[in-house]
Amino acid sequence: MLDKTQFLELIDTAFSDNKIKDMLTEKIKDSFFTLATHLLTENEKYNLTAIKTPSGVAALHFADCALLARMLPEGARVCDVGCGAGFPSLPIAILRPDVTVTAIDSTQKRINFVNECISLLGLSNINAVCLRAEDAARRADMREKFDVATARAVAELRVLCELCMPFVRVGGKFISMKGSGVAQESEAAKGAIRTLCGAVVGESEIFLNNFGESVGRSLIEIKKISVCPPKYPRPYSQIVKKPL
Numbered sequence: 001m002l003d004k005t006q007f008l009e010l011i012d013t014a015f016s017d018n019k020i021k022d023m024l025t026e027k028i029k030d031s032f033f034t035l036a037t038h039l040l041t042e043n044e045k046y047n048l049t050a051i052k053t054p055s056g057v058a059a060l061h062f063a064d065c066a067l068l069a070r071m072l073p074e075g076a077r078v079c080d081v082g083c084g085a086g087f088p089s090l091p092i093a094i095l096r097p098d099v100t101v102t103a104i105d106s107t108q109k110r111i112n113f114v115n116e117c118i119s120l121l122g123l124s125n126i127n128a129v130c131l132r133a134e135d136a137a138r139r140a141d142m143r144e145k146f147d148v149a150t151a152r153a154v155a156e157l158r159v160l161c162e163l164c165m166p167f168v169r170v171g172g173k174f175i176s177m178k179g180s181g182v183a184q185e186s187e188a189a190k191g192a193i194r195t196l197c198g199a200v201v202g203e204s205e206i207f208l209n210n211f212g213e214s215v216g217r218s219l220i221e222i223k224k225i226s227v228c229p230p231k232y233p234r235p236y237s238q239i240v241k242k243p244l
Helices: 004-017 026-046 054-069 089-095 108-121 157-167 183-188 190-195 236-241
Strands: 077-081 100-105 126-130 146-152 168-179 198-210 213-224
Touching (some): 004 026, 004 198, 026 054, 026 089, 026 108, 054 198, 054 213, 077 089, 077 157, 089 100, 089 108, 089 126, 108 126, 146 157, 157 168, 157 183, 157 190, 157 213, 183 190, 190 198
Parallel strands (some): 077 146, 100 126, 146 168
Antiparallel strands (some): 168 213, 198 213
16 A cells, blocks of 8 residues: 555655656646556556556656656647546646646557546546547547647657647647657658648657656657648558658
8 A cells, every 4th residue: 555645755756866857746746646556556468658657657757757747738639549547638637727738549458547546636627538640640639639749658759649630720730758868750740840830849858856856858849830741640550660
């Protein structure tokens, strides 16, 4: 059983060390404790995340996702593509009640978990759906309807751009959450970004403080300049076989 007092201290430390403690309230910390408890319990059954310690959850899930959450425009409509166990979508919904989040994943087990968390936390600003990204991006209620699309460690950037850019409205952004050292990957994606009518407007190298260990992170911001050609995204097999 996760000790609440100890976990809340971990949250305080993780957010303080990364200079984002101003984002925390007592309600938010309570929500993070509830989410961490459920995640670590269910992870023993379903292997939802490779991060299996309370300190890892506090820093590498919650503080990490908070770095993205603070970048979102007021009232943004956000699409989390390949949400997995709900990261960054669940922390975004907890930290930013002003935004609305649609979490998409192709695995029903993960979507079931995210929906359990939504219910457990009483969140009204997030919904989770089991869809393949390339199918969801062709739906009239999702295509080019979001202010921000994001993906966290899902695939290489060329693939992510084709999966995510069709969700973004003109003038909105795709923000890719990556590990460190993505210069070569970013360079290789230039053609895909142009083809999908985007332009890189920000590339931040961040060093996440994981209780004294420095962990490299990259946030790549791609602005949607004009409407995506209708043939994108292609079927996933084509995307990975022949990236743009």
